[in-house]
Amino acid sequence: MKNYFFTIFTPCYNGENTIERVFQSVDSQTYLNYEWIIINDGSKDESQKKIESLIKKYQKLSDKIIFLTQTNQGKHVAWNKAVKMAKGDFFLSADCDDSFKPNTLSFFNQKANEIASKDFLKTKYSGINVCCYNPVDNNIIGDKYPYDGLISDNIELEYKYNIYGEHWGIVRTDILKQIKFPQINGHFYNESFLWFSIGLHYKVICFNEPLRAYYYETNSLSRFATVWTGRTAGCDLAVGDLFDSDGSGTLWSPD
Numbered sequence: 001m002k003n004y005f006f007t008i009f010t011p012c013y014n015g016e017n018t019i020e021r022v023f024q025s026v027d028s029q030t031y032l033n034y035e036w037i038i039i040n041d042g043s044k045d046e047s048q049k050k051i052e053s054l055i056k057k058y059q060k061l062s063d064k065i066i067f068l069t070q071t072n073q074g075k076h077v078a079w080n081k082a083v084k085m086a087k088g089d090f091f092l093s094a095d096c097d098d099s100f101k102p103n104t105l106s107f108f109n110q111k112a113n114e115i116a117s118k119d120f121l122k123t124k125y126s127g128i129n130v131c132c133y134n135p136v137d138n139n140i141i142g143d144k145y146p147y148d149g150l151i152s153d154n155i156e157l158e159y160k161y162n163i164y165g166e167h168w169g170i171v172r173t174d175i176l177k178q179i180k181f182p183q184i185n186g187h188f189y190n191e192s193f194l195w196f197s198i199g200l201h202y203k204v205i206c207f208n209e210p211l212r213a214y215y216y217e218t219n220s221l222s223r224f225a226t227v228w229t230g231r232t233a234g235c236d237l238a239v240g241d242l243f244d245s246d247g248s249g250t251l252w253s254p255d
Helices: 020-027 047-057 075-085 104-115 192-199
Strands: 006-012 034-041 065-070 090-093 125-133 150-152 167-172 203-213
Touching: 006 075, 006 104, 020 047, 034 047, 034 075, 047 065, 065 075, 075 090, 090 104, 104 125, 104 203, 167 203
Parallel strands: 006 034, 006 090, 034 065, 125 203
Antiparallel strands: 090 167, 125 167, 150 203
8 A cells, every 4th residue: 555645734814713623633643644734824813823832732743844924815825835845645725723533644545545556646536525524413514425436527526416515635736736826916716716727637536524524714714715616615616717827818737
């Protein structure tokens, strides 16, 4: 079995009261081959001090954490920065109000090996999708996939299978390094920009495994950018909106 390396990415904006959930989740992982990039996106609360104190509290994580601070520029800018420096085979975004199960990374590593016995990174697949759950009653939030192991893409999931609501998953870092969010002053790009663009060229494998707890917070970053779907985030993204980040107006395509 191949032991894939994961990059966990946590953007933080005013997450002083919730970010320890993520620390607890990362600390509890049974699979340990990962790095964790945390970027404080110009928080106005005491997030900076809170994160610094938590790094000291969770000492066994200190050699895995890369902690950066930037002026408030938005999650998409922090994402670009994290992807550029990421060393992982897979990229997993966990917002500052998230929590996820101890077997999360183990599950993804196991499935990646089952799907591709030699090397997942050399397949036509961009990553693995899973479900989210309500931490109060443990019921799945968002639509279930028709069956485990569904091979689809992020456009087809919405427009063919009518899959809406919160979902989560890993994405190959090498693919993310080929495309980044445009950085234009005054503009925020929903994560659907990435999922739909990737969906034009790669398939994703879907499982109804509820790994991430979804909390509705007033400062939740995912509240404005629902993972894997566009319409549910209040952004009915048209395929024609998937332009190169240089503004050339052409659809992104892998080299």
